[in-house]
Amino acid sequence: MKYIYLILALLVLNSCENELEFEAPSELTFNGFWDSENGARAAHSGLYGSFRSEAGTFWALGDLRSDVWGGSTFESPSSIDFIESNFTVSTAPYGGWAGFYARIHQLNDFIANVPTVDFNNESERDHIMGQAFGLRAYYYYILLKTWGGVPLTTEILNSTSPEGLSKARSSEAEVMQLIKDDIARSLESFGDDASFWNGNRNYWSKAATLTLKGDAYIWSGNLLGGGIADYSEAKNALEEVMDMGNISLVPNYGDLWGPDNENNSEFIFAVQYAENEAENFYNSFTGRTTEIWPQFDEDGNSMEGFVINGANRYGPSIKTLLISDDNLDSRRDATFIRLYSDSNNGDGYPTFNGDKYFGSVLKKFLGRIDGSVRVFDNDFPVYRYADALLLLAEAKNHLGEDPSGEINSVRERAYGENYVPAMHAYVNASMEDNTEAILKERNVEFIAEGKRWWDLRRAGDKYVIENVSFLDPGEEFKLVLPITLDMIGRNPLLVQTPGYN
Numbered sequence: 001m002k003y004i005y006l007i008l009a010l011l012v013l014n015s016c017e018n019e020l021e022f023e024a025p026s027e028l029t030f031n032g033f034w035d036s037e038n039g040a041r042a043a044h045s046g047l048y049g050s051f052r053s054e055a056g057t058f059w060a061l062g063d064l065r066s067d068v069w070g071g072s073t074f075e076s077p078s079s080i081d082f083i084e085s086n087f088t089v090s091t092a093p094y095g096g097w098a099g100f101y102a103r104i105h106q107l108n109d110f111i112a113n114v115p116t117v118d119f120n121n122e123s124e125r126d127h128i129m130g131q132a133f134g135l136r137a138y139y140y141y142i143l144l145k146t147w148g149g150v151p152l153t154t155e156i157l158n159s160t161s162p163e164g165l166s167k168a169r170s171s172e173a174e175v176m177q178l179i180k181d182d183i184a185r186s187l188e189s190f191g192d193d194a195s196f197w198n199g200n201r202n203y204w205s206k207a208a209t210l211t212l213k214g215d216a217y218i219w220s221g222n223l224l225g226g227g228i229a230d231y232s233e234a235k236n237a238l239e240e241v242m243d244m245g246n247i248s249l250v251p252n253y254g255d256l257w258g259p260d261n262e263n264n265s266e267f268i269f270a271v272q273y274a275e276n277e278a279e280n281f282y283n284s285f286t287g288r289t290t291e292i293w294p295q296f297d298e299d300g301n302s303m304e305g306f307v308i309n310g311a312n313r314y315g316p317s318i319k320t321l322l323i324s325d326d327n328l329d330s331r332r333d334a335t336f337i338r339l340y341s342d343s344n345n346g347d348g349y350p351t352f353n354g355d356k357y358f359g360s361v362l363k364k365f366l367g368r369i370d371g372s373v374r375v376f377d378n379d380f381p382v383y384r385y386a387d388a389l390l391l392l393a394e395a396k397n398h399l400g401e402d403p404s405g406e407i408n409s410v411r412e413r414a415y416g417e418n419y420v421p422a423m424h425a426y427v428n429a430s431m432e433d434n435t436e437a438i439l440k441e442r443n444v445e446f447i448a449e450g451k452r453w454w455d456l457r458r459a460g461d462k463y464v465i466e467n468v469s470f471l472d473p474g475e476e477f478k479l480v481l482p483i484t485l486d487m488i489g490r491n492p493l494l495v496q497t498p499g500y501n
Contacts, residue, residue, distance in 0.1 A: 034113040034114075034116060034117055035117075036117070037117060037118065037119050037120065039117070040113075040114050040117045040119075040125075040128075043109075043110055043113075043114075044110070044114075044128050044131075044132075046106070047106065047107065047110060047131070047132065047135060048202065048203065048272070050102075050103045050106055051103070051135065051271065052271050052272065052273075052278060054098070054099070054100065054103060055271045055280070055281070055380050056280075056281040057094070057098050057099075058142060058382070058450055059281065059380070059449075059450035060079065060082070060450075061094070061098070061142060061145075061146050061450075061453070062450035062451055062452070062453050062454045063448070063449075063450045063451065063452055063453055064079055064082055064083050064314075064453070065082065065083060065085055065453050065468065065470075066452035066453040066455075066456060066467070066468060067317060067319055067320070067452070067456075067467045067468050067469065068316060068317060068320050068443075068447060068448070068452045069083055069314050069315065069316065069317060069320075070083045070084070070315070070317050070470075071315035071316045071317045071318060071320070071321070071360075072315045072357075072359055073312045073313060073314065073315040073359060074287045074288070074291040074292075074312035074358075074359050075287070075288070075291075075311055075312045075313060076313070077313055077314065077315065078284065078313035078314060079313075079314070081093075083470070084470040085468075085470050085471055085475075085478050086470075087481075087482070088482070088500070089482045089483075089484070089485055089496060089500050090485060092481060092482040092483060092484045092485075093481065094146070094481065095483075095484040095486060095487060096484075096487060097143060097147070097150065097483075097487075098146075100139050100142065100143055101151075101153070103139055104136060104139050104140070104153065105153070105156070105157045107132055107135055107136040107139070108136075108153065108154055108155060108156050108157070109156045109157070110132050111129070111132050111133065111136070111154075112155070112156050113156075114128065114129060114132070115129065123193065126189050126190070126191065126193070127189070127190065127193055127195075127197060128197070129189040130186045130187070130188075130189035130190035130193075130204075130205075130206065130209065131186075131197065131203060131204040131205070132186075133182045133183070133185040133186035133189060133209075134182070134183070134186040134204045134208055134209040134212065135204055136154075136182050137178075137179045137182035137183050137186065137209075137212060137216070138212055138382075140152075140175060140178055140179050140182070141179050141212065141215075141216050141219075143175070144172060144175045144176060144179065145219070145454060145457060146480065146481055147480055147481055147483065147497060148169075148172050148480040148497060148498075149169040149170055149171050149172050149174070149175060150169055150170065150175055151167035151168065151169055151170065151494075152167070152170045152174065152175060152178055153167060154178070166491045166492065166493045167491070167493060168493040168494065168495070169494060169495060172224060173224060176216070176219075176220050176224055179216050180216070180217075180220070183209055183212060183213045183216065186206075186209040187206065187209055187210070187213075190205075190206040190209065193206060194206045194207065194244050194246065195246075196246075199263075200263060201263050201267045201268065201269060201270055202263075202269075202270055202271065202272035202379065203269075204269055205268070205269065207241050207244055207246075207247055207268045207269075207383075208268050208269040208382075208383055210237045210238065210240050210241045210388075211237075211238070211241055211268055211269075211383045211387065211388045211391070212383070213233065213234065213237040214234040214235075214237045214238035214241070214388065214391045214392065214395060215234075215391055215458075217230040217231070217233045217234035217237070217395075218230070218231065218234045218391065218394050218395055218398065218458055219457075219458050221234065221398060222398065222458060222459070222460060223457075223458070223460070228399065231395050231398040231399050232395075232399065234391070234394075234395040235392065235395040235396060235399060238388050238391055238392040238395060239392065241268070241385075241388045242388070242389075242392070246265070247265060247266070247268060247385050247388075248265045248266065248385055249265075249266055249385055249386060249389075249409065249410075249413050250264050250265060250266045250413075251413065252330065252413075252416070253330045253331050253334050253413060253414055254330060254333075254334040256334075256381075256384075257334065257363075257364045257365065257366075257378065258366075258367075258368065258378065259367065259368050259377050259378060259379075260368075262378075262379045265385070266384045266385045266386065267379070267381050267383075267384050267385075268381075268382075268383040268384055268385065268387070268388065269381070269382045269383045270379040270380060270381045270382060270384075271379060271380040271382065272379055273376070273377045273378060273379055273380070274377050275370065275375050275377050279367075279375065279376040279377055280365060280367075280376050280377070280378055280379075280380055282310075282362060282364075282365035282366075282367075282376055282378065282448075283309070283310030283311060283374075283376045284310065284311050284312070284313040284314060285310070285312070285313075285314050285361070285362035285365070285448065286308050286310030286311065286312060286361050286362060286366070287308060287310060287311065287312035287359070287361060288308065288309075288310070288311065288312070289306070289308055291312065291359075292306055292308060292339065292361065293305070293306065295339040295340060295341060295358050295359075296339065296340050296341075296342060296343040296344075296348065297337055297338065297339065297340075297348065298337075298338045298340065298348050298349050298350065299348040300343040300344055300345075300346045300347055300348030300349075301343075301348070302343070303337075303339065307369050307372065307373070307374050308361075308374055309373055309374055310374070310376070312359060312361075315359060315360060316336065316360050316447075318354065320443075320447065321336070321338065321352050321357075321360070322352060323440070323443060323444060324336070324444050324447060325351055325352045327350055327351070328415055328418040329414050329415055329418075329444070330414055330415070330416055331414050331444055331445065331447075333363075334363060334364065335362070335363060335364055335447050335448070336360040336361065336362060336363055336447075337360065337361040337363050338352070338357065338360055339357075339358040339359050339360060339361065340353065340356045340357060340358055341356050341357075341358050342356060344356070362448055364378075364447070364448055364449075365378040365380075365448070366378070380449075381449060386410050386413075386445055386446075387446070387451070389406045389409055389410055390406060390407070390410060390438055390441060390442050390445070392406050393406035393407050393434075393438050394435075394438055394458070394459075397431055397434040397435060397438065398431075400431070402428040403428070403434050403438065404425070404426045404427060404428045407426045407437060407438060407441055408424075408425050408426055410441055410445055411424055411425070411426065411441065412424075414444075414445070426441075435459055435463070439455060439456070439459060439463065442455050443455070456468070457479060461476045461479060464476075464479060476499075477497070477498060477499025477500065478499070480497055481497065482496060482497045482500040483496060483497060
């Protein structure tokens with residue numbers, strides 16, 4: 001990857017020189033770069049380096065404002081104003097659309113130029129085009145969910161003047177239509193090819209596009225008036241994922257996590273991290289030895305000697321700790337190490353004890369120990385099979401169908417040999433009860449995976465207001481972010497997000 005970044009740096013430097021001479025067709029290209037398959041492949045690898053640089057932002061936008069975080073931390077907590085939705089037009093977070101348009105321009109350039117490049121194997125060119133359209137749809141989907149209507153651009157960047165770059169915000173319906181169109185283009189490019197690029201799930205695939213389609217069409221159906229037609233499209237896409245044969249639940253939930261378990265059958269698309277290349281952002285959910293070593297885990301074991309080199313800036317809420325506090329559910333021990341101030345005479349605290357609770361270390365993404373240090377090189381899953389299953393449950397529920405099969409598939413894996421149908425199996429009920437059951441299952445299943453805020457939003461405004469204590473009825477406008485005053489100053493065509501004026 002370091003060579004890819006070197007190539008990209010040379011591209012940017014060269015493009016800036018050409019741009020000043022008004023000769024370059026795009027800021028992201030230089031003369032001759034698109035003349036060869038090798039150039040196209042280098043640009044293809046660069047798409048993933050760029051995507052990885054945004055992974056922490058994707059996670060924060062999809063998780064932090066939910067009811068999962070905001071609990072006690074060992075150190076000064078981060079992102080408190082964002083967690084509490086405490087911002088104004090003057091303090092709006094993620095100015096400049098979080099930098100996503102730089103990535104979109106990179107994709108626009110790729111999409112415009114790769115079809116002109118001769119490949120020895122044209123099916124490989126089709127595959128990477130399917131990836132590019134899927135990635136662009138994903139970026140726009142995050143933009144839509146975060147800000148509502150946003151500017152749309154699908155052309156290569158051929159101007160840096162304010163007049164050339166300024167665009168008004170398109171409507172939410174128009175943004176969603178581009179997302180749907182890119183999903184269709186991605187599936188057309190993939191055709192019948194359901195393979196993973198080089199057998200690696202760190203690349204976008206047809207399965208990823210289909211899962212995104214299910215996700216986006218449910219959003220469109222419930223929040224943008226698409227209704228039955230969109231729910232049916234979502235269901236069909238997600239059922240196609242179920243039928244692929246190369247994706248399935250990993251038998252044991254704990255076997256999803258850790259560098260030794262990556263590229264498993266459940267991951268549909270995951271961001272790659274590796275030692276000496278890039279480490280993930282999850283060290284901020286751990287802590288330092290000075291705080292951790294004097295504590296005890298929930299089994300009464302001393303934490304002294306625990307190898308760690310992180311920080312503790314985000315703490316799970318009490319609600320999160322309680323909802324995941326089921327000793328028969330394997331997800332409990334695979335998600336957090338709950339720390340207590342004493343060992344309870346060696347018996348530990350098999351159920352949550354608020355009086356003795358000290359804090360938590362996120363266990364899912366603890367990486368691995370290399371000598372005397374911990375390396376945070378877990379891959380970050382964007383989509384996995386359990387996600388597709390529970391999205392299918394959502395689509396079925398909206399269609400008035402029974403979602404219990406999908407819910408119970410996830411539950412049965414979670415409880416393993418402890419699974420007792422009479423106790424743990426979900427039975428189809430009203431649409432509202434089903435929604436609550438799906439939300440709860442997704443909450444426990446995907447803790448710290450950047451899903452909960454989007455899950456609540458996709459279910460509907462009332463579910464956000466009911467579950468997030470920092471938001472009250474009448475503050476629904478806060479579900480999308482304002483744009484910064486600086487952004488409006490630089491682009492006079494922009495209009496502030498409704499509700500923030």
